[in-house]
Amino acid sequence: MSARAAGRRHVVAVLVRDGVLPMELGLVHQLLGTARSPSGDVLYDVxxxxxxxxxxxxxxxxxxxxEHGLDVVAAADTVLVIASHESDEGLAPGGLDAALASALRQVRGRVASICTGSFVLAAAGLLDGRRATTHWMSADLFARTFPAVTVDADVLYVxxxxxxxxxGEAAGIDLCLHLIRSDHGAAVAAEVARRTVVPPHREGGQAQYIQRPVPEPQLTSTSAARSWALPRLSEQLTLADLAAVESMSVRTFSRRFREETGLTPMQWLTxxxxxxxxxxxxxxxxxxxxVATEAGFGTGAxxxxxxxxxxxVSPGAYRATFRGLGAGSGLGPGAGPGTGVGPGTGPGTHSATART
Known part of the structure; x- marks a missing residue:
C-alpha cells in the first residue's frame, strides 16, 4: 500500500556514510523536504x-x-543513497557491508542513487541486468567493475x-524533481523548482565536460533559438526556422545545438x-x-x-492520475513507485537528455 493510500507521508530515507558530500544531502532535503500539495500539506518525511x-x-x-539507522532504510518508501568518494569507487560486486546490503534489498519501495552512490546499489546487486548511470568521471570504472550493469554515461538520470x-551532484536535483513529478505531477515539481530557483527541466550535455579548445569569439550559442521556440510550441516549427533565429546554416546549427544540449533540435522540441x-x-x-494542437503535436494520435x-502512459491515464494539481484543487490519486507514471527512459525523453 502506498503512503498516500495509507494516509501518511511518503518516507524518504537518505543514506549517508563517512565522507558524504554535504551538497547532495542538502539538495535532497531542500527539494523533497519542501514539496507541498496545492493545499500546503507536506508531502515527504525526509x-x-x-x-x-x-x-x-x-x-x-x-x-x-x-539520527536514524538501517531500520528506517529497510522500511522507507524511497531510499536515496548519496555519494561518498572515500569508499564508493572501491566497492566490488558483493563487497558491500552485509547489514547495509540486506537493508537495501529489503526496501519494498524504490531505491535511488546520486553520483557514485550507484556503486553502492551495484555492489548490493540491485542494478544487475539494469541500465544505470553514475558520475561521468567514474563511468568507465563502474562499467569494468560491474559488467552485469548497462552503463549509460550520457544521461542525467535513469x-x-x-x-x-x-x-553528478547537480544531477541529483534533476532526479529529485523527477521523483516529485512522478509522485505528484508536473505542477508540484514546478513549484518546488521555482522556490529553489532551478529549472524544472535542465538542459546541457556531457559535451560541456569534454576538454576542447575555447570557442572563437564569433561562435554563438543556440540559446536564443530555444527561447524563441518555447512560446511558439503550437506552431509547426522547422529546423530551418530555428537555425534562422541564430543566423546559422542548418548544418552548423544542428551541430552546435547537440553540443550544447545533448539532443537534436527536433528531440528537444518534442x-x-x-x-x-x-x-x-x-x-x-x-x-x-x-491539447495536441496547443502543444504542437497537431493530432491526438x-x-x-x-x-x-x-x-x-497515455495522456488520458496521466490526466486521471494528476488531474487538478495545476489548478490547485487538491491532489488526485498518486502514481507511486512502479506505476510507470513519470518520464520514461525511451528515445526523446528528458530523462535521457544529457549528463551533469
Missing part, C-alpha cells in the same frame, strides 16, 4: 540515516549527525522503475511539447485533440504516440 547512527564525517571541514540512478502537454492535461479540461514514449 530522514537522514546511516549504517551506524551518530556523527558522520563529510568531505568538508564539518561533520553531520544522522529510471528503471524500482531503481533509479543519477549522474520534449518541450510533451512538457507543455503535461501542463495542459493537469490544469485544463481541454480535449486530447485540443501524434500526441498519444509521443506522450507514451516520453512519459510511459
Amino acid at each position: 530522514r537522514t540515516c546511516a549504517p551506524s547512527p551518530g556523527r558522520i564525517r563529510t568531505d568538508a571541514d564539518f561533520p553531520i549527525y544522522a 529510471d528503471e522503475g524500482e531503481v533509479l540512478t543519477s549522474a 520534449q518541450r511539447r510533451v512538457d507543455r502537454a503535461r501542463e495542459l492535461l493537469e490544469s485544463t479540461d481541454h480535449t486530447i485533440d485540443r 501524434s500526441l498519444r504516440q509521443h506522450f507514451a514514449l516520453g512519459v510511459g
